[in-house]
Amino acid sequence: MRLYSTNNKDLSVSFQEAVFNSLPQDKGLYMPEHIPALDPLFIRNIQQYSLQEIALTVATALIGDDIPKADLKKIIDDAINFDAPVKFLDSKTAVLELFHGPSYAFKDFGARFMSRVMGYFSQEDDKLLDVLVATSGDTGGAVALGFLGVEGTRVTILYPKGKVSKVQEEQLTTNGQNIRALEVDGTFDDCQALVKQAFNDTALNQELRLTSANSINIARLIPQTFYYFWAYAQLKSQGVNEVLFSVPSGNFGNIGAGLLAYKMGLPVKHFVAGTNVNDTVPRFLTSGSYDPKPSVQTLANAMDVGNPSNWVRIQDLFDYDLEKLRQTITSYTYDDQETLVAMRDIFEQYNYVACPHTAIAYLAAKSYQDTNPGEYASIFLSTAHPCKFPEGIDADIFSAVQYPEGAELLADKPKLAESLAVNYDDFKDYLLKNK
Numbered sequence: 001m002r003l004y005s006t007n008n009k010d011l012s013v014s015f016q017e018a019v020f021n022s023l024p025q026d027k028g029l030y031m032p033e034h035i036p037a038l039d040p041l042f043i044r045n046i047q048q049y050s051l052q053e054i055a056l057t058v059a060t061a062l063i064g065d066d067i068p069k070a071d072l073k074k075i076i077d078d079a080i081n082f083d084a085p086v087k088f089l090d091s092k093t094a095v096l097e098l099f100h101g102p103s104y105a106f107k108d109f110g111a112r113f114m115s116r117v118m119g120y121f122s123q124e125d126d127k128l129l130d131v132l133v134a135t136s137g138d139t140g141g142a143v144a145l146g147f148l149g150v151e152g153t154r155v156t157i158l159y160p161k162g163k164v165s166k167v168q169e170e171q172l173t174t175n176g177q178n179i180r181a182l183e184v185d186g187t188f189d190d191c192q193a194l195v196k197q198a199f200n201d202t203a204l205n206q207e208l209r210l211t212s213a214n215s216i217n218i219a220r221l222i223p224q225t226f227y228y229f230w231a232y233a234q235l236k237s238q239g240v241n242e243v244l245f246s247v248p249s250g251n252f253g254n255i256g257a258g259l260l261a262y263k264m265g266l267p268v269k270h271f272v273a274g275t276n277v278n279d280t281v282p283r284f285l286t287s288g289s290y291d292p293k294p295s296v297q298t299l300a301n302a303m304d305v306g307n308p309s310n311w312v313r314i315q316d317l318f319d320y321d322l323e324k325l326r327q328t329i330t331s332y333t334y335d336d337q338e339t340l341v342a343m344r345d346i347f348e349q350y351n352y353v354a355c356p357h358t359a360i361a362y363l364a365a366k367s368y369q370d371t372n373p374g375e376y377a378s379i380f381l382s383t384a385h386p387c388k389f390p391e392g393i394d395a396d397i398f399s400a401v402q403y404p405e406g407a408e409l410l411a412d413k414p415k416l417a418e419s420l421a422v423n424y425d426d427f428k429d430y431l432l433k434n435k
């Protein structure tokens, strides 16, 4: 696999380089030079395969011989060791549950695959790979649990004190082993600034082999294609042939992977992107002008993104052609009030508890169905388990949440976190004294 930068099509780097750099120096995003078309016979018979078999076929087509197939199979079987079931709510509406991994969110697909790919490419290195990550909640848990026990790697997570939910904090701070948590007396932006400064610190980079677990890493995008194929396989085995995917979107990495799957030959009728009031993309698709704004806090806080970093990838996939984009993607925006009403709707109609992000995807699917009736099935993606968002769900609905197995156990584990002031020298000291 070779990749170019969206800012420079002449740049050509290997998969390994793209994984460790995360993004090119020119601040573009890595894109595959060649998007492979999957064998139509494979797609036609896809319902015969398991999630892991589908993942291996898709990953092999994309990555090629940068990782030998037997090794890739090991990585996949180890990383994707949980299901992503499609559940029908009624005859035309279904939810794809992406929260059955260890952090109860879809980011497990990306983080677990990326961690193992990084571990694989680090085998010959004698220096530990130090992953630094700032989190506002969801990414940190996926990265912590994704890298937990992966040889040759160590993760340091910075999270803002008092600003993540209980389950999120437990996932960040109860791991031990190769995972360290720093509880920063500041905001998410402070955490991010500390991490950024570390990456720009030449002296520190000579001492430590630092890398980020950035959400735009190509090794996080690739595994997110798997579940689109797997959802289609499950629908096909139920006799459904035409599907629409509705994706709750923030940085647009999740839907970006869906669109990559589509370009590889997955038959999809249409994609719908639901956003909260951070509506840069819906405004762009309507007006044609890209006008990012500072992010606004909402109930669906993992989607509070004013300038979605993966959007360029999607533009690139569609040759920066607005009409082509509009033929494939429709985007809708909803405020917190509409999100709360949707969660109640889903609960009352289907006895199903959706997290705020998931509720936005549900609304977006409905908005599209209302104006485009047809025989297709609408699949909305559930990106997180509702138990992670006690503050975002009305209490009477939240009381119906069934915690996943093991979630209670987390609460009994001791919290392992060191306190950190918003002070770069302290952070650097910590990293150097705990090498």
Ligand SMILES: *Cc1c(COP(=O)(O)O)cnc(C)c1O
Pocket (backbone or CB within 6 Å): 105, 106, 107, 138, 139, 248, 249, 250, 251, 252, 253, 254, 255, 302, 303, 357, 383, 384
């Ligand atoms: C990260 C996240 C999203 C947004 O996904 P993007 O790939 O950034 O669009 C949606 N829902 C949840 C629960 C998330 O954690």
